[in-house]
Amino acid sequence: MTLIDHPVDAKATAQVETMTMAAALNRALADAMAADESVLMFGEDVGALGGVFRITDGLTARFGEKRCFDTPLAESGIMGFAVGLAMNGMRPVVEMQFDAFAYPAFEQVVSHVAKLGNRTRGAVRMPMVIRVPFGGGIGGVEHHCDSSEAYYAHTPGLTVVCPATPQDAYSMLRAAIESPDPVVFLEPKKLYWSKGPVDTSVREPLGVARTVRDGSDVTVISYGSSVQIALDAAAVAESEGRGVRVVDVRTLTPCDDDTIFAAVRATGRAIVVAEAAGFASVASELVARIQENCFSHLEAPVLRVTGFDVPFAPPKLEKYYLPDVDRVLDAIDRLGWES
Amino acid sequence: MTLIDHPVDAKATAQVETMTMAAALNRALADAMAADESVLMFGEDVGALGGVFRITDGLTARFGEKRCFDTPLAESGIMGFAVGLAMNGMRPVVEMQFDAFAYPAFEQVVSHVAKLGNRTRGAVRMPMVIRVPFGGGIGGVEHHCDSSEAYYAHTPGLTVVCPATPQDAYSMLRAAIESPDPVVFLEPKKLYWSKGPVDTSVREPLGVARTVRDGSDVTVISYGSSVQIALDAAAVAESEGRGVRVVDVRTLTPCDDDTIFAAVRATGRAIVVAEAAGFASVASELVARIQENCFSHLEAPVLRVTGFDVPFAPPKLEKYYLPDVDRVLDAIDRLGWES
């Protein structure tokens, strides 16, 4: 196994606790706000209610209404307000209540959040975090399950990240808040209540993929809630005698090419798994750059297992829409093993 | 040459005239409005002024203020208003003044324009056209040169098209207006003043790529203003003894896989050229689906020549940013010819 060891911050006392991803995110926010007065958390229902997913639970009580607060119900407003705060010494963290409710803020994100640093030759930077509960698998109705990462990942100037474990949720949110650049922090809703160990002393830079499982026959590359599907498929494939390496890209952009390419070169075969509709997606990009850079190592085309190119399914049809273990296994089977 | 013959509408008298793409678009709008009373054209400055690019020139004078009109300055407003009109028997055509000024309408586009037909099981359809002057090459300042096609192409439910010639500008805009589905009609600003013959009797369905030039060694796939770059590169490459097939995809989504795959299978090598930043772009998608479907025919990786992953350049740096003939030729050279 080439699991990346989490580098430990020597000064902090190691504190490992088992918690949900939701709790890990909450802890990361609290720790970041305690560590740095300029960190502000705001959005819709993040105050007294603690957010519809309770990620901001207790922050207003602990840090006061000036540090964690509700805004009027207007996402472009929230985003533009954050831009101004970031211009003036603050580190705003905003919550978009659900993926599809971030769209009203799209102009602010694309035309300002992503570009202000570039526009001013770095005289102004945008140290802000846009938290987006995203994706499906929770039986949510329309507009509550979009996988919107491609819109952000295509936009130069943004850092787009997505944790798959409570540990990464904690460490990556801390890193995102400390980043001098704007970070779109995608929180897979489906994983909010999944549990795992969290060591709050672990700090890691963004931009580094994680090899979650080793294997020499095929690499499955994914992120967010698809990582578990990749791991489950890997377990089955192993029982059939195929060694599957699983890479969690974690940072969608800027992308850790080194880790990904090394894995694919070593295995000669690759699958990309992601829940978003496949067309012009982050999965397309991963496939494109892998074949551009690892072509001579490939025994078979790099295949994708993604959402269909249709609007996200209503709850009762979700199971047909979402990538699952069988679909990943089917894709592995199609990797030209006979040759 | 496998140039697709333009099917002629027998009833109409063939009328071939040389005109600019801008004039062809204007003609298409006028002819569509004359043919169908439910076609409305509106947006910012499209009335008396005729649009900042004069695409709507004369339409208000000819069809009256109720058919072609200025709206308040609000893109989400324009888009949402169009949705309501389309729900109620009209065929709205809206102009977004420039690519980046369509972003305020993003929520309306993604959450409604693209999804209302699906939401209502087809009981409501969205026969509307979103005209977006897009892309660079005109020395425009920030926000006036974005290539925003990936945002739309990734969104299921939209048809995204982009003409590269005055003829296609005419025929495709007519087809877009007649489509029962919403069409994002991308107008390459750089080509507005380029001239070519236009036969107004030509009608063609959307969704069909065009093979612009034949060649057997490598296929260059592109759209919009990159088609001419591909053709220029092909001419040079031919002088070096390499036969370059050039495919203009025209409809970005739904994509004409048959034409594209046939070309790549025949040539064994392919390059995708597009001006947009490459990451998670339409170019990524084309590369991904080609290698997924033509892998065994590929002699070399499918390479991309795209804009860099940076915000669009200011006018004086534009020449460094934009794909050009040399970059395409460089990419062709890298297609593993030695093997």
Next chain:
Amino acid sequence: MSTSLDHAQALLPRETPVRLIDQNGAAFADDTYALPSAERLVAAYGALVNGRRLNDQCSALVRQGRMAVYPSSHGQEACQVAASLVLGENDWLFPTYRDTVAIVNRGVTPEEALVLLRGDWHSGYDPHRTRVAPQATPLATQLLHAVGLAHAATLRGEDTVVMALCGDGATSEGDFHEALNFAAVFMVPVVFFVQNNEFAISVPLAKQTHAPSLAHKAVGYGMPGQRVDGNDVAAVMAVLTEAVDRARAGGGPSLVEAHTYRMQAHTNADDDTRYRERDEVKAWVERDPLTRMRAYLSTAGLLSADDEEALAAEAETMASDLRDALNREVEVDPEDLFKYVYADRPAHLQRQWSQLQDELARSDAWASGADAETSGTHGSAQGNNGTKELAS
């Protein structure tokens, strides 16, 4: 831009909301707004009883797990009922997720209305049949659709009026602003009806706006604004009727704010004890729109005990039909995912559907006991991994 500035005064709402019947059921005269006819008030009361029953039945169905979520308009039924009763047959209604009672009152069946919240599909009725737009989730976006739809009717010379609903929270969205502005500039026959129920999920009105009232926003668009007691169905009907009549007569749009209260949590998934006092909620019980109307009608001799019983029975029938309907398992068809994205299914969606069909066929084969080796290319894998779910 209107040139007469003194006009501004005429656009401002009253300092206190219009009320025609007080909390005890006593009617009083108003200079501008006449009490609706006895017939209309009796009809309204029937709809209130039915609406309340529908709200409470739906909440019960959620508790019983027959439905995932229900945003109840319990306490807001006067607004729900008035919004639909004041419309003519050719008029349109643009509702939100909370306006199930209004759309049912307009002719959408409860079962169709609940397709969204049951998770069967994104919307369950044909908007053109009842002239009710799909219930909108993205806040304030539907207001623009309402304006466009109304404008299309005007262009054809039809006298359609459109009632566009939204909540207090939604007034903060940019689309609210753009919709009102478009409506005023194009003089479109739309009535914007804001149900100010004091909360946007957990956020109280004081954090939403600093305006004297939401109806004051109207003057910024050059349209009349009015405030009304949202728990007085007579007043809501009177104020909305005036607005609808003006719109139909070519007088353009208006903005009406109803002052009401969300008696229950935002949805059953919400925990309102986190952000409001029980006493605050209790204080609104005595302002219940049903109690008030019943008192008025009884005193006026317009509602007998028999009438009440009949209404209750009718509502009970509706509720029990609904329970039955929701107890029937609905067949969902995975092909629906691909059917409606475009008018004609494009090749790539046909391919994706074929892939899914192939998966389903293999998992059916597996589920029906066929040899695992023939049911899929990855053999044993299928047996281990949730293919049962696909077969359901």
Next chain:
Amino acid sequence: MSTSLDHAQALLPRETPVRLIDQNGAAFADDTYALPSAERLVAAYGALVNGRRLNDQCSALVRQGRMAVYPSSHGQEACQVAASLVLGENDWLFPTYRDTVAIVNRGVTPEEALVLLRGDWHSGYDPHRTRVAPQATPLATQLLHAVGLAHAATLRGEDTVVMALCGDGATSEGDFHEALNFAAVFMVPVVFFVQNNEFAISVPLAKQTHAPSLAHKAVGYGMPGQRVDGNDVAAVMAVLTEAVDRARAGGGPSLVEAHTYRMQAHTNADDDTRYRERDEVKAWVERDPLTRMRAYLSTAGLLSADDEEALAAEAETMASDLRDALNREVEVDPEDLFKYVYADRPAHLQRQWSQLQDELARSDAWASGADAETSGTHGSAQGNNGTKELAS
């Protein structure tokens, strides 16, 4: 939400715009707004002369091809000058593309200001040095940034006030609405200053809004609105000063609408003969903000012929320095494309820059006469295809 409704009246603007000096230069007394001091008025006049010269010089530079485009504020200089003169050193200004005169008046050098319009880079100054945000192109978006920046200052206990500029057209955007609402809810020290110049490119105000005035929109947010004659620099200064003082004292935001006129086309790329009558433009010549101020100051003995000459000479120096500056070719560095996208350049951008460097090196080699075969892998191709351009 403010509870006292009578407050609404206090928020409404006057029926006619505030004016302190009429078109002939005669001052008159106002109950609320005092005439600024002679010293301030003289300073304002100097800035007007300079601003006019800057506008006209820039238009000339565009005609001469030294600059691609210039959105002139010719005729709006009173607004430009007042918007910056009323601010203190620690205050901030959020300008649009049309507000070059305002930002130069605030300390951005003309050369820095014109970097955008020359096409060298997207913005040419350090916002923190002069406390001037980059000139905004996407309409109304900057108003929200202004609110956020002001709020940050308030949180730290600083008494910064922010002046946020936009045009009449921009008031239709959703972001205008959201910015005013946020500012009012958080009681943020921002003055929203709308230069209503009657046009948004070709679209006249009547197609933009049906409101009695743009300042009437203020009441919908619970903030005071005021209208002012935008060609009377004394009145604009007085009204803005009052708004700035209130904001600084913790009284929250306000909305000021200046009535002025865009004397020239939207930019030089625009053809305004398509959408407005010459007579309409001519009618505004006599309302020129400079003429009026000169008349007042001369009559009041505050401006001698010598003073005038000195001001003209100063402006001429500025203009000729600017001409010189724009005649100097600016070196642009292609590496800039990659330098500022992120604080630290990521690997993929380093690779892309290396690719470009390689291309440039090869084309340099070709341009300097080296054997074409060694200058690139595709040999003759380079010679035929625009590598000269790359080498420039």
